[in-house]
Amino acid sequence: MKLNKFLPALIWLKSYNRTDIQNDALASIVFTIMVIPQSLAYAMLAGLPAITGLYASILPSILYSLFGTSRSLAVGPVALTSVMTASAVMPFAVSGTEQYATVAILLAFLSGVFLLVLSLLQLGFLTNLLSHPVISGFISASALLIVIGQLKHLLGTQSTGDTFVPIVTSLYAHLNAINLPTLILSIAAITSLLLMRRYFSPFLKLIGCSEKGAQLFGKSGPIIVLVLTTITVAGFSLDQLGVNIIGAIPSEIPSLKLESVNMAMLRELLPSAFLISIVGFVGSVSVAQSFAAKRRQDIDPNQELVGLGLANIGSALSGAFPVTGGFSRTVLNTDSGAQSPMTGIISALFILLILLFLTPLFFYLPIAILAAIISISMMQLVNIEDFRHLWRFSKKEAILLLITFSVVMIEGMQTGLIVGVILSLLFFLWHTSHPHIAIVGRVPGTEHFRNVQRFTVETHPSILTVRIDENLFFANARVLEERLQNLVSQNKDIKHLVLMCTAVNMIDASALQSLEKITDRLEDSGVKLHLSEVKGPVIDKLKDSDLIKNLSGKVFLTQHQAIQELEEKQADGQKKS
Amino acid sequence: MKLNKFLPALIWLKSYNRTDIQNDALASIVFTIMVIPQSLAYAMLAGLPAITGLYASILPSILYSLFGTSRSLAVGPVALTSVMTASAVMPFAVSGTEQYATVAILLAFLSGVFLLVLSLLQLGFLTNLLSHPVISGFISASALLIVIGQLKHLLGTQSTGDTFVPIVTSLYAHLNAINLPTLILSIAAITSLLLMRRYFSPFLKLIGCSEKGAQLFGKSGPIIVLVLTTITVAGFSLDQLGVNIIGAIPSEIPSLKLESVNMAMLRELLPSAFLISIVGFVGSVSVAQSFAAKRRQDIDPNQELVGLGLANIGSALSGAFPVTGGFSRTVLNTDSGAQSPMTGIISALFILLILLFLTPLFFYLPIAILAAIISISMMQLVNIEDFRHLWRFSKKEAILLLITFSVVMIEGMQTGLIVGVILSLLFFLWHTSHPHIAIVGRVPGTEHFRNVQRFTVETHPSILTVRIDENLFFANARVLEERLQNLVSQNKDIKHLVLMCTAVNMIDASALQSLEKITDRLEDSGVKLHLSEVKGPVIDKLKDSDLIKNLSGKVFLTQHQAIQELEEKQADGQKKS
Structure with missing residues (x-):
């Protein structure tokens, strides 16, 4: 089996016969x-x-x-x-x-x-x-x-x-x-x-x-x-x-x-x-x-x-x-x-x-x-x-x-190829450094959450839900920090930030560190960070991390649960005060 | 407004007063x-x-x-x-x-x-x-x-x-x-x-x-x-x-x-x-x-x-x-x-x-x-x-x-930094060049489709549904070609291949070209290619492309529709033959 893999000729030679050789000649x-x-x-x-x-x-x-x-x-x-x-x-x-x-x-x-x-x-x-x-x-x-x-x-x-x-x-x-x-x-x-x-x-x-x-x-x-x-x-x-x-x-x-x-x-x-x-x-x-x-x-x-x-x-x-x-x-x-x-x-x-x-x-x-x-x-x-x-x-x-x-015409084939490859990487890096981040709300009467800019949805003034449509890794980790800080600094009413992670297939150490920083900074701003709909492989990676240990908020199985529980809590808080 | 952006000092100077200057001094x-x-x-x-x-x-x-x-x-x-x-x-x-x-x-x-x-x-x-x-x-x-x-x-x-x-x-x-x-x-x-x-x-x-x-x-x-x-x-x-x-x-x-x-x-x-x-x-x-x-x-x-x-x-x-x-x-x-x-x-x-x-x-x-x-x-x-x-x-x-x-200790700070950055990029490229591709089937009694390796699901011998958990771009386009060809060559019964695109947020020209090649090659192998659950921005990009014009199969709104229609077609075909 291994020899077949190393010398693929063995596979076709096995059934090779006289007629084949005549044709091939x-x-x-x-x-x-x-x-x-x-x-x-x-x-x-x-x-x-x-x-x-x-x-x-x-x-x-x-x-x-x-x-x-x-x-x-x-x-x-x-x-x-x-x-x-x-x-x-x-x-x-x-x-x-x-x-x-x-x-x-x-x-x-x-x-x-x-x-x-x-x-x-x-x-x-x-x-x-x-x-x-x-x-x-x-x-x-x-x-x-x-x-x-x-x-x-x-x-x-x-x-x-x-x-x-x-x-x-x-x-x-x-x-x-x-x-x-x-x-x-x-x-x-x-x-x-x-x-x-x-x-x-x-x-x-x-x-x-x-x-x-x-x-x-x-x-x-x-x-x-x-x-x-x-x-x-x-x-x-x-x-x-x-x-x-x-x-x-x-x-x-x-x-x-x-x-x-x-x-x-x-x-x-x-x-x-x-x-x-x-x-x-x-x-x-x-x-x-x-x-x-x-x-x-x-x-x-x-x-x-x-x-x-x-x-x-x-x-x-x-x-x-x-x-x-x-x-x-x-x-x-x-x-x-x-x-x-x-x-x-x-x-x-x-x-x-x-x-x-x-x-x-x-x-x-x-x-x-x-x-x-x-x-x-x-x-x-x-x-x-x-x-x-x-x-x-x-x-x-x-x-x-x-x-x-x-560049190939003017500087030659090698330079052209190298310049092209570097530019491809930069384009890609640029793209992935500007991840699509949508603020989402609940489509009335359902458990679905969609982009506020494309759908008429229900939102709560003190709860901000953000969906990230990209894997989280070093190329966009810091951008996420900036964008979230920006969103929170623009709106002083926010008390809870829910990150909806449906599209996150992977997370690396840089992103983890950024999320830890985000939690700390949000806590400094008086905002709790929650996660929802985190995929299995991602939650496996996160479960022993300081992020989950120090998370100011909770990890919710679904976005719907997250909103239900947070809205109840807000209502309780308002009744008490 | 623009001046404020260029000279941010103007923002805080506006409300700056005597007490402030005493404190700051x-x-x-x-x-x-x-x-x-x-x-x-x-x-x-x-x-x-x-x-x-x-x-x-x-x-x-x-x-x-x-x-x-x-x-x-x-x-x-x-x-x-x-x-x-x-x-x-x-x-x-x-x-x-x-x-x-x-x-x-x-x-x-x-x-x-x-x-x-x-x-x-x-x-x-x-x-x-x-x-x-x-x-x-x-x-x-x-x-x-x-x-x-x-x-x-x-x-x-x-x-x-x-x-x-x-x-x-x-x-x-x-x-x-x-x-x-x-x-x-x-x-x-x-x-x-x-x-x-x-x-x-x-x-x-x-x-x-x-x-x-x-x-x-x-x-x-x-x-x-x-x-x-x-x-x-x-x-x-x-x-x-x-x-x-x-x-x-x-x-x-x-x-x-x-x-x-x-x-x-x-x-x-x-x-x-x-x-x-x-x-x-x-x-x-x-x-x-x-x-x-x-x-x-x-x-x-x-x-x-x-x-x-x-x-x-x-x-x-x-x-x-x-x-x-x-x-x-x-x-x-x-x-x-x-x-x-x-x-x-x-x-x-x-x-x-x-x-x-x-x-x-x-x-x-x-x-x-x-x-x-x-x-x-x-x-x-x-x-x-x-x-x-x-x-x-x-x-x-x-x-x-x-x-x-x-490398920093032995070769110096600059070399260490450059080596680190190149290795980061290679690691990432390696990761994204090995996208997670799952064969999925229907969870019985539902319209949900999940990984056949993790769930007990219904599949059809002549219909193969593949979910790609990654954006499609140059770093993984050719890998997709290989994997799909590999899947099809291993299983001679397959007549329809459905690509479930729920996790695809972006597609570039390299991936488009690979998909066009995949369609052609699958057609050569007697297999029709279908797409399902393609996101809005992606379908916008694809709609004028040769891929959609020459697609051997159809673009389905949902995976459920795809399977229903293809199964019916298969059943009809069998009745006739």
Whole structure:
């Protein structure tokens, strides 16, 4: 049972049979061919030789298949984590050097370790810090930055930097160096990619292809364009006209050169590794859950940390860069007909075969085509609709999205993400520091108590009942003190204050201390504090506390009892006096 | 009205008359004499000449009296902010130098500006980040550090550093340099201070002093000891035997030497200034509120930011260091018979007179006595009882206190405070990321729905009702997704999932997005999602959303209606099939 939890592959392997393996082998061939373009492209996005994208698709895929809990997720290079890798590595090395590869490998290793540590310490909840507006703004801005960053490849010129202003200014400075053959190739590629995305699948159906086949091969645009343009470049020797090509594949697989790693570098890489881990993890789990729901399967986020953690360590061992579960990879995987994680293992072996025997075929692959593939898939991630939606739902959260977007564009992905998270927390803290507190009264003829501002209710001049619609903890404890003191100081007739605790699910030491202070202060003001309708778990916590021991008033089971008893007491008091 | 809010002094000045001013003048004389020892001592704690404590008691006190909202609070040097000042300034200058004074003045100015900015941006709620366990651990550890730091003055030897290990090791290294006359003086002072605190007030009552007088003059131990020891030192020329004395007061009031300020220093001082501001503010407001409650008055925290902000800027203009409202100062103030903030103004004038004419009297004041006064008042702040209390109430929060305490002792006050705040936030986030979710069923014969684990209730095999006891926002949105998917994947019979939203007071865009995903995924699993008992403000937010438009199920007013209708539908379905 425990082993099953640690190695989820044991569960599906139990019932795995010959037919399954035949299906999965077929699906794997299709998937392998279809996934090559994006694997190469995202390696380039990470600032590494395109071929590294294939290194990153073998061991990580196998490890995730064994240790991950999703039956559909495909793990490998993904655009967002790749571009985050590029901006993390850039300060330490120049793209293309051995040092650059070393830092990227180190980053993959650190990300893997982080994910495993998060799993061990059960800290997966930290990823909740990425709220929807922050993620949305972050993805849109990052995607836009990626597209702008690819313009140099599409135009055959140069640009530097990883944020909006430097990229655009350096691109502008190099506009005179545009390479015409590259530009033509790019336009042709983008046009055919766009057309094929739109019309290839209906066209296939029209010529008699099955629904499923049309859906799958409708997505084969990238690989077709890749093959055709490679042949064109090779046939017309376009590389001699200035079209950049991948060229010869280095025979040696990069590895971590420990001699060029130092503590200072390690320390500075830690935040990047952490952010890449959690961004990768959040995206991956979200994809995994969507696909699992379709088959009514379950995802265990904590085990996902293990699967993705090992995948990243596997990527480091393969001389590659951070990986995670990707949406478009997973779509290709399921569209190819994958039924189990076995496809992850089999396609990894196919990619290994390609690496061993077919790399010369990539020699004439034009870099502009990879840039075109990247640009088109990134443009889909720029989501303006989401901002409009959010604006209608909550202005504050829409502004949060906008701030995250702007900071990513101007200051970079990491800063943007951190600013977004801090602002999310501040917004939340602000909200919870201003808890909804209602003065309530009795709805005539009933035992119900409702807000005096919304209902016609009966109240008593010397008894004030306040309902708190929030948990009581440090973020709002002192606000409660202020508000109650304020209410009591405004109305000198009050002799009894009843706190109606229907909505209080939890109470912490800070709130307890505030309640103790409130009791003392109210007593100084000549007002008794009572509690009503306190929930079981809360009263359990309170029962040994000084609050209950020193409470000037009583704890009533229901608000109705509280008012009945206090009103009687008041009436008695008036009779006597 | 608006002017009253900005200058609260206008409110009480309106009804201020001759009798009031006579009372307040008398109270001010007593208060001024009584408050001198702590003012001098806390300046020394800040690493500044003791006389600076008097500079810090004039303008700040006047400004707070005009702009603050408390009628009782006394503003001036306070132990915690003073020692925080010392550790903030130490990295930049050596105590006693002109540069040290400049940095301290700068710190006071920055704190003042911070407080005003917090007020302008209505960011006072940020101080809520300081939870009770963090404050408690922080104060105990800081007080202990202060006492240990005073040992060098009490023993007449030397020590360096501002955290536990350096102070104790350097003190140990200088143990051979103990000055015997100083040690004797210290022991005598501490003994008499402790005895007088305990027995002076009862003794005064015994010899016929009034209750009030006894209470007030019972607190005169420090000033009496100060006067007696100063006379002793002067009479026996103990300074010639190695007893450190204050000596000549510099004739020039320190001022901000702008030429020794640079941007790097400013940037590094900002976090310290911020922490000093919020620690000072939180302590001050808490004292102000306790005293206000006794007279059923009200404190406006936002205006307090203005009052304390101006007080700090005033302190900077007087060549002094950060100030705030202090507990023992305020006790002395009210015990002296202060009835209005006018005492703050009058006593400021008295202190000015002392500064102008009486400073030679301080020449022989032994520094060991100030250290004794500090140590005794700090020992009261070390609160072990609080830890024991907390341990009973919540182990987790007790450990938070312990961690804050330890980090302050070992790494210093700032680090300790920051670590504590981050851990508070993480604890809270952890808690709210694990919301209480109960599966509920109908209590037989009623329309009430309760937790299936606590009550014997009726449920339906194909209808699952889940009650969420938490607001829905980014910190728990994804957890909700996981839990619901988990519940549905475990039970293949479920056809309808009803979310009972009685405890949901708010919903943000992240939670909305999660609910949309949940609807889609449940639909993929063949399960319909329904909502019941959604509160008014929440339904207002949801009504235009895609969630409601695309909801596979319905929104029911009550849980009872939901179950009735769904059960009927199920029964119909079964009849037909």
